Amino acid sequence: MEELIARARAKINLALDILGKRESDGYHEISTIMQTISLSDELHIKKIYKPDYLKLVTNIGWLATDERNLAYQAAEYLKTKYGIEEGIFIELHKVIPASAGMGGGSADCAAVLKGVRDLFKLPLTDEDLMRLGAKFGADVPFCVMGGTALATGIGEVLRPLPRLPICHIVVIKPPSIVSTQEVFSEFDLSKVAKRPDMEKILHYFHKQDLDGIAANMANALESVTEVKLPIISEIKEFLKAKGALGAMMTGSGPTVFAIFRSRGDAINAAKLAKEQYPDINEIFLTKPVK
Secondary structure (H helix, E strand, O other): OOEEEEEEEEEEEEEEEEEEEOOOOOOEEEEEEEEEEEEEEEEEEEEEOOOOOEEEEEOOOOOOOOOOOHHHHHHHHHHHHOOOOOEEEEEEEOOOOOOOOOOHHHHHHHHHHHHHHHHOOOOOOHHHHHHHHOOOOOOHHHHHHOOEEEEEOOOOEEEEOOOOOOOEEEEEEOOOOOOHHHHHHHOOHHHOOOOOOHHHHHHHHHHOOHHHHHHOOEEOOHHHHHHHOOHHHHHHHHHHHOOOOEEEEOOOOOOEEEEEOOHHHHHHHHHHHHHHOOOOOEEEEEOEOO
16 A cells, blocks of 8 residues: 545534643643544545655645644654654645634644554554554544543543434634633633533433533633634524524634534524625534544
């Protein structure tokens, strides 16, 4: 095999709580339910018969394609660690919005770890790659695993969950950028109006009750990002008015997603959102995947 196509799937947080800050390293302890969705980037990974060759190109002009990029870092690490003699060329076609709270960079990193492993037949299991992925970012282990999981620690301790019941998801990314580091630094638990009840939402997962899951979604970080960007609250209410069972910001934002039981309702909501928000170019219809 000389080349392969790898798919990097986005994630959403169906519940996200901040439990406190660790004294040891200053990172926040979290509890979150993450779900892989069908929205994805595509990576074309190819062997190049030049020993020291490693190149990443992408369709996004401003995106770093050197050591600052997690996908590049992952390829460089495996090439060095496992003595890969051939060069590696990676063509990354980005679809997942950047700086969106959807784990796009982590998903690309995970896809490269798995793709380079498969292309060069490296002796690594998915579990090995999950442990390795934690070196690059807290979301990378989940992106290697995929599906549905409860994540604790800083996001790297994973417990698989029953999959999200069949549904349709509308994703809307406002044309704003928020700094994850800034959101966490400004987080104040006393200002959180609604924290997720993890026991309750996990109960509904095990019952496979979509209405119960959607009704109990909550993201503690909305207390910071919604203040900065009121359009988040506006989009959530708009989507609920169009039939969503629930709508929430994912990660540190600013992306909003909404869960619909009916594909027709989801298609209609996405269409009306494009009319309501003509300045928003990133509106997607997607679904949960394993």
